[in-house]
C-alpha cells in the first residue's frame with residue numbers, strides 16, 4: 244500500500260529527540276525550532292513526561308468517558324489555575340480542528356444563530372466548519388462551502404463594527420487566532436481583540452479564541468489574547484497541550500451553559516491523553532516555561548530585528564515570523580541542510596519559529612549565528 248502524500252517532506256528520518264534537539268538515523272544532530280508544527284511545548288522526551296506516560300500506560304491506557312476519570316478532574320483543576328480561568332469548564336477532544344468544530348457548534352447551540360465571522364488569512368483546521376472558517380478556498384471542498392461564514396479583514400475595527408451594525412443579530416460567533424500561525428505570524432492588535440469582546444457582548448455573539456497554535460504559553464502568556472486584557476467566551480487548544488500526544492480541548496465561560504448530550508467524543512480525555520496533558524502543565528509550572536518563552540522570545544525578536552536583511556520581524560514569545568527577501572530565498576533550506584536547524588515556513592516567503600517553550604538562550608544564539616552567516620554569504624554571492 245502506498246502512503247497518501249500529505250505534506251512536502253524533508254528526506255530526514257528522526258530516530259531520537261531530547262529537549263530542543265533531534266537526531267537522525269545517521270546520528271546527525273538538529274536544533275528543532277519547529278516542534279513538528281508548534282507541538283513540542285516542554286521539550287522532546289522530557290523525563291517527567293516520559294515517566295508520567297509510561298507509568299500511566301502500565302496502569303490503564305484508555306477507557307472512554309463512560310466512567311469517572313479523576314485524571315480529567317486533576318487536569319481541569321491544574322489547567323484552570325495555570326490559564327487563569329478557574330471558573331471555565333473543560334471539554335476534552337483530540338485535535339485542533341475538533342476543538343474549533345465543537346466551539347463553533349456550541350456557540351450556535353447557545354444563541355441559536357448560524358453566521359460566523361472569521362478573518363482573512365485565518366486557519367482553523369480541515370474539518371467541516373473549521374475549514375469553512377479557514378481563508379483558503381483550495382482546501383475547502385464543495386461540501387464544506389457555506390454562506391454562513393463572513394470573512395473580514397484582520398485587525399480592521401471599522402469593518403468589524405460595520406458588519407455587526409448590518410447583521411449583528413444573526414452573528415453566532417467570531418473566531419480569531421490571537422496570533423495567526425499558518426497565515427504568516429500576524430498578531431491581532433489589542434484594540435481589535437477589545438472590539439471583538441465589546442461587540443460580541445453587545446450582540447450576544449460568542450467570542451472564540453482559537454488558541455490551538457498561539458495558546459498554551461507560546462506567546463509568553465497562557466493565551467495570547469491575554470495581552471489585550473480580554474476574556475474570550477471559548478478558548479480552543481491543542482498542539483502544545485500534549486507535547487506530541489494528540490489531545491485538544493475547549494474551555495467554556497460560565498455564562499455559556501452547554502447541556503448534557505450537546506458534545507461528545509470517544510477518544511477525548513482518555514487516560515493516556517490526560518497523563519500527557521498533566522505532565523505538560525506540571526513541567527510548565529515547575530520550570531516557569533511561560534516566563535522562559537517570554538524572555539527567550541523577546542531576546543530572539545530583538546536580535547533578529549538587528550539583522551537588516553530580515554524584514555518585518557514579528558510575533559510574541561516563541562511564536563516568531565519574519566519575511567525573507569528574494570535574495571535570501573534559500574535561507575530556510577540552508578538552515579536545515581547546512582546548519583542542521585529546523586524552522587517552519589508560511590507562504591510565500593515567511594520563516595516561522597515555533598520551538599519548545601524551554602528553548603535556551605544559547606539555542607537561540609545558534610540560530611542567530613547561522614542566519615548572520617547565511618545573510619553574509621548571500622550578500623557576498
Ligand SMILES: Cc1ncc(COP(=O)(O)O)c(C=O)c1O
Pocket residue numbers: 280338339340341343366367368369420424425453454455456457481482
Ligand atoms: C490556529 C490553528 N487552529 C486549528 C488548527 C488545526 O489543528 P489540527 O491540525 O490539530 O486539527 C491549526 C493547525 O495548524 C492551527 O494552527
